[in-house]
Amino acid sequence: MVQDRLFQKAISVLLIAGFEVSERCAIRPRSFDLIAKKGNLLLIIKVSSPIDNVSEEIARDLDLIAGHLEGSPLIIGGRARDTDLERGAVYLRYGIIAINPETLYDYLVDGIPPLVYASPGGLYVNINGDVLRGLREQRNMSLGDLGAVLGVSRRTISKYESGMGTTLEIAIKIEEVFDSGVIESIDLLKYTSHFAGKPQERLPVQALAVLEQIGLELHALRRAPFQVLATFQGEMILTGYGTAEKVVKRAGLIGNLSAITHTHAMCVAIDGPIRKKVGQTLIIGEEELHAIEDGEELIELFD
Numbered sequence: 001m002v003q004d005r006l007f008q009k010a011i012s013v014l015l016i017a018g019f020e021v022s023e024r025c026a027i028r029p030r031s032f033d034l035i036a037k038k039g040n041l042l043l044i045i046k047v048s049s050p051i052d053n054v055s056e057e058i059a060r061d062l063d064l065i066a067g068h069l070e071g072s073p074l075i076i077g078g079r080a081r082d083t084d085l086e087r088g089a090v091y092l093r094y095g096i097i098a099i100n101p102e103t104l105y106d107y108l109v110d111g112i113p114p115l116v117y118a119s120p121g122g123l124y125v126n127i128n129g130d131v132l133r134g135l136r137e138q139r140n141m142s143l144g145d146l147g148a149v150l151g152v153s154r155r156t157i158s159k160y161e162s163g164m165g166t167t168l169e170i171a172i173k174i175e176e177v178f179d180s181g182v183i184e185s186i187d188l189l190k191y192t193s194h195f196a197g198k199p200q201e202r203l204p205v206q207a208l209a210v211l212e213q214i215g216l217e218l219h220a221l222r223r224a225p226f227q228v229l230a231t232f233q234g235e236m237i238l239t240g241y242g243t244a245e246k247v248v249k250r251a252g253l254i255g256n257l258s259a260i261t262h263t264h265a266m267c268v269a270i271d272g273p274i275r276k277k278v279g280q281t282l283i284i285g286e287e288e289l290h291a292i293e294d295g296e297e298l299i300e301l302f303d
Helices: 002-016 056-069 101-108 129-138 143-150 154-161 168-178 206-213 244-261 286-290 295-300
Strands: 034-038 041-047 072-076 089-093 096-099 116-119 122-127 217-220 228-232 235-242 264-269 275-278 281-285
Touching (some): 002 034, 002 041, 002 072, 056 072, 096 101, 122 168, 129 154, 143 168, 244 275, 281 286
Antiparallel strands (some): 228 235
16 A cells, blocks of 8 residues: 555656656566656656665666666655655665655655755765855865864865765754855756676576677666667667567557657567567567568567
8 A cells, every 4th residue: 555655646746747657567577667758857766665675686677777768767665664754855775866755746846856865874965065165265264163163073174075975964054154055955867877887687588699699789687577678779679578478468568668768669479470569569479580680670670
């Protein structure tokens, strides 16, 4: 019931904010639950409460999908362990931002970005170091002078001015001292990969190796409704595989996701010759795939 309420809240916020929202991914396993698009903004969303249920395996999928689709991964949740997620606060799971639906509403609908992030020990904020340095110098205060006022060391003030975050309590004191804002807001759509440079997952089945042979670049996923992201000359193909019975069940969802992301959708049936379209999705047998000479010929099949 908690998960269902979170889904409904997240979908409502996205629709109010003008996003086109995919079908809910009901196929297991699933590393994400929704994809939403508005103009150039693309969100890959995992709904999970507590957010601690988002494993490294799930996070890797979110990271890879977001990277190749040029989107932003987000986790929407209600709790972290035994604590409710605070409105206006950002939490992290393997470098991926996690927030509650209310924070999502504030950001997407009202244009109010969060200011606070959670870290071991409490809530923290980012300080604009250049602004802080400018305010201090305008007052002719040394690093030590400001440190004495705030009850911290000279070295700590230097770190603040170099970009180190601080507690919300200290940040409020700084703003009271200078009667000016120094806290930087957090951009929920700015994402830096936690997995950059780490080895990728191997292809799950040898059957899809034929795609590499005809010139496609393949990126294996672990828990997504499509098992591979395939690219060819700027074209992206959301690719699933399995028995004909299984891929037909997945075809509708994968096609819906491809429509939202403006990509192609394909399912490879490993148990017989077949070539047909189910909605947006091309279903093709492994034998038929072997008869294709190159990536261009495959791309033409989607027209």
